[in-house]
Amino acid sequence: MHDVLPLIDQSRAQGEPLAVATVVRTYGSAPRQVGSKMVVTQGGAMAGSVSGGCVEGAVFEECRRTLKTGQPKLLTFGVSNEQAWEVGLACGGTIEVFVERLDW
Amino acid sequence: MIFDTLRQAIATEQPAALATVVAGEQLGAKLLIRPRSDPLGSLGDAGLDTQVVADALAMLDAEQSSVRDYSIAAGAVSVLVESYPPPPHLLIVGAVHTAIPLSSCAKQLGFRVTVVDPRAAFATRERFPDADELVIEWPDEALPSLRLDRSTYVAVLTHDPKLDDPAVRIALAYPVRYVGAIGSPKTQAARRQALREAGLSDEVLAQIYGPIGLPLGSKTPAEIAISILAEMIAVRRGKIGELRVAGAVGR
Numbered sequence: 001m002h003d004v005l006p007l008i009d010q011s012r013a014q015g016e017p018l019a020v021a022t023v024v025r026t027y028g029s030a031p032r033q034v035g036s037k038m039v040v041t042q043g044g045a046m047a048g049s050v051s052g053g054c055v056e057g058a059v060f061e062e063c064r065r066t067l068k069t070g071q072p073k074l075l076t077f078g079v080s081n082e083q084a085w086e087v088g089l090a091c092g093g094t095i096e097v098f099v100e101r102l103d104w
Numbered sequence: 105m106i107f108d109t110l111r112q113a114i115a116t117e118q119p120a121a122l123a124t125v126v127a128g129e130q131l132g133a134k135l136l137i138r139p140r141s142d143p144l145g146s147l148g149d150a151g152l153d154t155q156v157v158a159d160a161l162a163m164l165d166a167e168q169s170s171v172r173d174y175s176i177a178a179g180a181v182s183v184l185v186e187s188y189p190p191p192p193h194l195l196i197v198g199a200v201h202t203a204i205p206l207s208s209c210a211k212q213l214g215f216r217v218t219v220v221d222p223r224a225a226f227a228t229r230e231r232f233p234d235a236d237e238l239v240i241e242w243p244d245e246a247l248p249s250l251r252l253d254r255s256t257y258v259a260v261l262t263h264d265p266k267l268d269d270p271a272v273r274i275a276l277a278y279p280v281r282y283v284g285a286i287g288s289p290k291t292q293a294a295r296r297q298a299l300r301e302a303g304l305s306d307e308v309l310a311q312i313y314g315p316i317g318l319p320l321g322s323k324t325p326a327e328i329a330i331s332i333l334a335e336m337i338a339v340r341r342g343k344i345g346e347l348r349v350a351g352a353v354g355r
Contacts, residue, residue, distance in 0.1 A: 001186075024126050024184050034170055034186075074126050098126045098184065104134050
């Protein structure tokens with residue numbers, strides 16, 4: 001959380017909507033622990049990470065989507081995923097990431 | 105609203121846990137749990153709230169974050185509990201030689217470090233450039249005014265019973281996570297006897313880690329500092345029981 005607080009504080013002070021992605025579960029070897037966060041603002045600024053960099057692109061897009069729809073979503077990434085070649089984890093682990101709008 | 109309260113707890117270094125429904129009914133519902141305060145928010149089911157509050161307080165105490173599955177009338181739900189404990193705080197009693205590497209290594213591990221010693225010649229900024237706070241007072245004066253809670257670790261290092269014994273006695277009166285005291289088994293036995301005569305029960309005395317530190321065979325002050333920090337990490341991460349069963353922790 002601490003690595004994303006500056007961006008959260010800044011965008012909330014400006015009244016700018018933002019989305020938060022949080023690592024919920026990890027299976028096998030995963031680079032970031034449960035609770036690790038990535039934040040994306042309406043303006044497209046981003047902070048933090050949920051993996052070693054392998055799935056941040058896809059999570060960024062999901063954050064943009066949830067900013068539009070307001071719908072939270074649980075995402076799963078891993079080598080068993082059909083998109084593995086695209087957004088799989090190099091380390092061979094699986095992670096679940098919860099994406100939501102920070103409106104609570 | 106919930107986030108503001110969580111943000112405030114983090115800023116003021118008060119413990120808090122945030123529960124979120126990540127699968128099932130009420131997706132995204134939040135409940136903020138703080139010790140000694142009413143929970144804020146709801147996961148959409150009063151029985152679930154009660155159960156999650158109890159689980160979250162235990163997880164917060166253990167500094168763990170994880171998902172648990174619950175079964176409610178509306179079906180199965182998964183709840184993520186994120187623990188936000190205050191940063192750990194190492195309180196070193198005795199600005200002795202070992203305290204110097206202990207102070208700097210503890211900073212590397214993310215501890216806030218306070219050094220207490222009434223001897224102004226020992227507790228100097230030159231000797232302890234990394235310490236957050238130097239308190240030049242007797243331990244029995246200094247300790248009650250310092251933060252002594254579940255995030256506090258106390259290392260008592262002076263070798264002088266006039267300083268060490270009151271420090272151990274006061275630390276044990278608070279819910280601190282760890283109290284370790286330096287000294288040979290003979291010194292430990294003498295200290296336990298003195299504290300027993302001061303009215304402490306054997307159950308309370310059993311909480312003292314002494315001789316302090318995991319038995320790594322440390323010789324130098326820096327090595328002793330590492331053995332102390334290794335023991336503190338094992339306590340913090342819930343591994344000390346296994347080490348004790350394996351015979352690696354002496355009492």
